[in-house]
Amino acid sequence: MTALLSVRDLRKHFPVRNGLLRRETARVHAVDGVSLDVEPGETLGLVGESGCGKSTLGRTLVRLYEPTSGSVEYRGEDFLALRGERLRTMRRRIQMIFQDPFASLDPRMTVGQILCEPFKVHDASPPRERLERARALLETVGLKAAYLNRYPHEFSGGQRQRISIARAIALNPELVVADEPVSALDVSIQAQILNLLKDLQQEFRLTYIFISHDLAVVDHFCDRVAVMYLGRIIEVAPKDELFRNPRHPYTQALIEAVPCVGAGKKQMQPALRGEVPSPVKPPTGCHFHPRCPKRHDGCDREYPGLVEVGPGHRVACHLHGSGTGAGAIPAAGIQP
Amino acid sequence: MTEIVVSVRELQTTFHTRAGPVRAVDGISYDIGKGRTLGIVGESGCGKSVTSYSVMRLIEPPGEITGGAVLLHGEDLLSLPEERMQDYRGARVAMIFQEPMTALNPVLTIGYQMDEQIMRHMGLTRRQSRERALEMLELVGIPAPRERYASYPHQLSGGMRQRAMIAMALSCEPDFLIADEPTTALDVTIQGQILELIQRLQERLQMAVQFITHDLGVISEIADDVLVMYAGTACEKAPTDQLMDAPRHPYTVALLQSIPRIGRRSPRLPAIGGTVPTLHELPAGCPFQNRCPRVVDRCRAARPAMTAVAPGRELACFNPVDER
Numbered sequence: 156m157t158a159l160l161s162v163r164d165l166r167k168h169f170p171v172r173n174g175l176l177r178r179e180t181a182r183v184h185a186v187d188g189v190s191l192d193v194e195p196g197e198t199l200g201l202v203g204e205s206g207c208g209k210s211t212l213g214r215t216l217v218r219l220y221e222p223t224s225g226s227v228e229y230r231g232e233d234f235l236a237l238r239g240e241r242l243r244t245m246r247r248r249i250q251m252i253f254q255d256p257f258a259s260l261d262p263r264m265t266v267g268q269i270l271c272e273p274f275k276v277h278d279a280s281p282p283r284e285r286l287e288r289a290r291a292l293l294e295t296v297g298l299k300a301a302y303l304n305r306y307p308h309e310f311s312g313g314q315r316q317r318i319s320i321a322r323a324i325a326l327n328p329e330l331v332v333a334d335e336p337v338s339a340l341d342v343s344i345q346a347q348i349l350n351l352l353k354d355l356q357q358e359f360r361l362t363y364i365f366i367s368h369d370l371a372v373v374d375h376f377c378d379r380v381a382v383m384y385l386g387r388i389i390e391v392a393p394k395d396e397l398f399r400n401p402r403h404p405y406t407q408a409l410i411e412a413v414p415c416v417g418a419g420k421k422q423m424q425p426a427l428r429g430e431v432p433s434p435v436k437p438p439t440g441c442h443f444h445p446r447c448p449k450r451h452d453g454c455d456r457e458y459p460g461l462v463e464v465g466p467g468h469r470v471a472c473h474l475h476g477s478g479t480g481a482g483a484i485p486a487a488g489i490q491p
Numbered sequence: 492m493t494e495i496v497v498s499v500r501e502l503q504t505t506f507h508t509r510a511g512p513v514r515a516v517d518g519i520s521y522d523i524g525k526g527r528t529l530g531i532v533g534e535s536g537c538g539k540s541v542t543s544y545s546v547m548r549l550i551e552p553p554g555e556i557t558g559g560a561v562l563l564h565g566e567d568l569l570s571l572p573e574e575r576m577q578d579y580r581g582a583r584v585a586m587i588f589q590e591p592m593t594a595l596n597p598v599l600t601i602g603y604q605m606d607e608q609i610m611r612h613m614g615l616t617r618r619q620s621r622e623r624a625l626e627m628l629e630l631v632g633i634p635a636p637r638e639r640y641a642s643y644p645h646q647l648s649g650g651m652r653q654r655a656m657i658a659m660a661l662s663c664e665p666d667f668l669i670a671d672e673p674t675t676a677l678d679v680t681i682q683g684q685i686l687e688l689i690q691r692l693q694e695r696l697q698m699a700v701q702f703i704t705h706d707l708g709v710i711s712e713i714a715d716d717v718l719v720m721y722a723g724t725a726c727e728k729a730p731t732d733q734l735m736d737a738p739r740h741p742y743t744v745a746l747l748q749s750i751p752r753i754g755r756r757s758p759r760l761p762a763i764g765g766t767v768p769t770l771h772e773l774p775a776g777c778p779f780q781n782r783c784p785r786v787v788d789r790c791r792a793a794r795p796a797m798t799a800v801a802p803g804r805e806l807a808c809f810n811p812v813d814e815r
Contacts, residue, residue: 204678204679204680204681205678311766313766314766341534341535341705341767342534342705342707342746342749342750343534343745343746343749343762343763344534344762344766345749345750346749346750346751346760346761346762346763347762347763347764349751349760350759350760350762353758353759368678368679370679370753371708371750371751371752371753372751374751374752374753374754375751375752375756375760376751398753398754408680409679409680410753412679412680412682412683413679413708413753414682414683414686414706414708414709414711414712415708415711415712415752415753416707416708416711416735416747416750416752417711417732417735417736419711419712419731419732419735420528420711420712420713420714420715420731420732421712422690423683423686423687423690423712423713424683424687425680425683425684425687426680426683427680427683427684428684430648430650430651430681431678
């Protein structure tokens with residue numbers, strides 16, 4: 156099977172400018188060498204804490220941001236080289252859903268106008284048919300067609316997210332990048348939206364990249380999960396494998412830190428000390444080493460590349476034999 | 492039975508809106524004992540935050556507390572003159588917020604703000620209060636407290652700001668702490684650190700804690716008892732493990748089913764249909780009736796009152812799920 160999307164060593168750095176001349180004084184390494192493949196029809200989860208670069212990665216993949224370097228191939232075609240008409244055609248196939256349904260819909264447009272916009276921009280259907288298609292879209296996402304003449308402010312958060320989803324699927328995309336689509340919603344509404352996204356995936360054979368900080372949602376919704384830390388993917392695996400057998404100390408801490416319903420009141424024990432360092436000056440070697448409970452001598456010197464530790468399970472950690480570092484690990488460094 | 496610190500009785504808060512008065516909190520009652528934590532959960536607009544602000548008497552027009560009592564060691568906070576209440580706020584009752592900048596002044600240093608509060612409430616000199624502030628900053632795990640004492644809030648990270656706010660709130664050793672979604676804006680690993688901190692300080696000061704959150708996982712791990720709210724009313728109250736294992740109110744049941752949990756797989760989440768009614772259009776009778784799978788005729792006619800069904804357990808439902 157060929158990958159739908161194939162990303163190689165993608166980087167997105169943002170300049171930090173200072174002073175009168177706005178000279179670049181530093182760089183935020185938001186995405187710092189990410190490689191991954193997305194198979195058609197799957198749901199790939201991107202998880203990590205704020206500032207790990209998951210949203211920047213998502214936006215770079217749909218070319219809302221132009222990457223600093225690296226390559227993105229869509230069905231074997233160099234997506235980053237596309238310009239003009241070719242790019243516009245390709246954009247129809249890749250859509251995005253945002254976290255904040257209050258910010259992502261133009262408050263001055265009616266729902267009808269919002270939903271006709273994609274057809275207009277891409278000249279995808281004759282003007283008189285557009286409204287009809289908008290009406291059909293609303294019904295697909297579980298809203299009344301009568302809502303076409305209303306404005307976004309008349310809707311609740313969950314309803315607005317349905318409108319955003321309707322807009323995203325208007326042009327029959329293949330790939331949808333959903334950036335925290337349920338994070339701003341109450342739990343009962345969150346479940347409705349997740350179910351809707353699942354239904355649409357089946358109906359339209361969509362591929363999802365699902366960005367979230369909520370591991371329980373990711374476990375429920377995704378097929379495969381990639382964990383990010385400071386701009387890099389540090390572990391990727393099928394979700395069952397990732398949640399049952401996390402190998403990277405950061406993934407382990409992240410899963411342990413999720414509060415569990417029904418676990419009973421307990422003596423809280425922080426899974427990790429310290430905070431995520433600044434992506435302007437990421438730590439040397441493995442970015443996680445300053446907080447890692449299992450770090451050893453080599454961790455601050457060399458970045459461990461992703462290595463295969465099981466079927467489809469790759470991890471970037473010196474504990475899991477990455478080329479040069481493997482032999483050098485002192486026995487004491489490997490503790491269960 | 493532990494000593495009761497706070498007793499809220501039939502609290503009612505009304506907002507006077509253009510479309511008429513709405514009861515954001517309508518007849519909420521609970522007790523919290525010394526060293527105990529009551530979790531209050533519910534979705535946006537259920538009145539959990541308004542309850543907290545009412546207890547602190549921080550409701551401003553068009554809102555108004557229209558009934559009930561808030562007894563702190565038997566004394567009704569709602570009938571105190573405002574000056575007395577100011578003596579209590581920050582000293583005997585304290586509050587921490589989701590967004591620390593709600594409580595911190597951006598143009599004053601952390602140290603200055605702490606000193607102001609400590610001097611006022613504890614009657615210490617500036618030198619003594621500085622000592623106390625540094626001690627608190629250290630206690631909440633802020634590295635280099637001396638530097639942080641002289642920092643402005645924006646110079647701290649989100650997690651550190653949260654710690655600074657907690658240090659300030661607890662510097663006068665209150666009997667009662669209200670924590671309003673204190674970890675909601677934080678990353679999960681930082682959330683763990685802050686929850687541990689709140690718990691550690693609670694043990695040390697033996698505070699009664701009212702912990703507001705929408706996150707049932709957090710509630711599960713930190714609360715002794717849980718109160719579930721819906722549309723301004725209480726629907727179920729129970730010891731945490733009982734509520735999580737054997738919920739009886741249909742809303743609690745639905746809420747618990749609708750959240751995804753790690754390792755528990757089902758292709759679809761049982762979502763609660765519809766949305767929370769706005770307070771303007773609340774139906775007569777039970778506010779949950781239109782979304783409730785167990786609705787019976789009686790639910791449309793009258794509103795069920797909170798009734799004791801077992802020790803420590805109350806329920807407001809005419810057709811609850813059977814006891815297991």
